[in-house]
């Protein structure tokens with residue numbers, strides 16, 4: 001096994017996965033929230049910032065999850081137009 005830097009907390013650990021065992025649990029919880037969000041309230045063209053504020057997942061982690069194969073067919077609009085519209089409504 002090689003020493004890797006955790007993609008989430010930056011701690012060094014020996015494993016074949018990309019996050020350490022502490023963050024693995026947090027990742028699983030986040031992924032659960034993300035899947036629920038996509039299943040219940042995903043609207044085409046939604047911005048990443050909206051998903052982050054709705055789920056509590058950080059932008060950095062969200063970007064990492066979106067590279068996973070299971071989210072390959074999800075399209076996210078990175079422009080802030082939709083985001084601004086949502087903020088105004090509040």
Ligand SMILES: [Zn+2]
Nearest residue numbers: 006009020023
């Ligand atoms: Zn970690």
